[in-house]
Amino acid sequence: MTMPSDSSEQIQNSLGDYYATVIDSVGDGVIVVGHDGVITLFNPAAEEITGFSRRQTVGASFDKLFANETALLEIVTKTLRTGITISDHENVMVRSAGRIVPVAVTCYPLVLPNGEHIGAILTLKDITYIRELEAAVRQADRLSTLGTLAAGLAHEVKNPLGGIKGAAQLLERELGQDDEQLEYTRVVIRESERIDHIIRELLELASPRGLKLSPVNLHEVLGHILQLQKHAVADKEITFTAQFDPSIPAIMADAEMLTRLFLNLILNAIDAMGDAGRLTVTSRVLSDYRMSQNERSSRMVVVEVSDDGPGIPREDLENIWSPFFSTKSGGTGLGLTICHKIVAEHRGMIKADSHPGHGTKFTVLLPLIQ
Ligand SMILES: Nc1ncnc2c1ncn2[C@@H]1O[C@H](COP(=O)(O)OP(=O)(O)OP(=O)(O)O)[C@@H](O)[C@H]1O
């Protein structure tokens, strides 16, 4: 029995709709390129990854549209030429609306049932989350190795240091009130105390203290720090601006740790600005932020501490979290390592954005509830 043509067309159409819906629903970008290099299909996920709309792309030349993405072009050209499937999960980036998206790509030949190659199907997977996660794991690994090493060293140094300080104190007592040598014993005692302070911080860094959680009013914590620091730098021309979102509820956190965290960031900003500058602290709520693709989304609070100081050179940016990385003459370089640990213990995230000459912004994300 032959089917009436309009009904067959209907089936064809609805089948076409069905396939289109399937492709549009795929979470990975799908782009189909004909043998002549013209794009014939561009799904919504591809729009999201590349920043191009379907209207801009379907009917346009793939080579022209992606002229700057050499890695991507090479893959598509090769599949079109050879009919081979090619994958690259490491090296491809797509520039889209001012950001660079790392993507995992596979390009398949588009083959008719009779074996004729008529184009290429390109799939793109946004792997930003995977890259961020990999970087976070690498950083945490490095910090934990360094932390363990440093803690071992600290233990070893602690006892002899106590001996040195004790001996210097005895010597001080032996010397007369106005003995010239008193100056030397004081240097020994003062410097021993400095080392002792570093060691205590290091040991604390290496041992998880556990959080003492309670509802914390973030703005109270931040306001308090700002007020004290304003006083401390009253002789300088530093302006403090606070822009707090009043709708932020109390968050479950360790108040003492958060004070330490934000004090470190604010002190760093003040150090960086020298005698004059503008320090801004802002807060807002970020809803439905996902730390990784698989984690359930949770509401986070964002606090940003920005300064208009000299900024951090690009080559230093990845080192600032390491223990003992400091560019200050009297700095121990433990401040940001401690900040990183406090944020991690709160299951949050911290990052630094800085461009030399344009200041520095530290962004802290903390979950509203633990
Ligand atoms: N806001 C900022 N602007 C410019 N550089 C910064 C800023 N914050 C941190 N840095 C850089 O990062 C380095 C590490 O900071 P970190 O707080 O860990 O140590 P530190 O401030 O040098 O010493 P301390 O242990 O006393 O805090 C600093 O020495 C500085 O070079």
Ligand SMILES: [Mg+2]
């Ligand atoms: Mg510091």
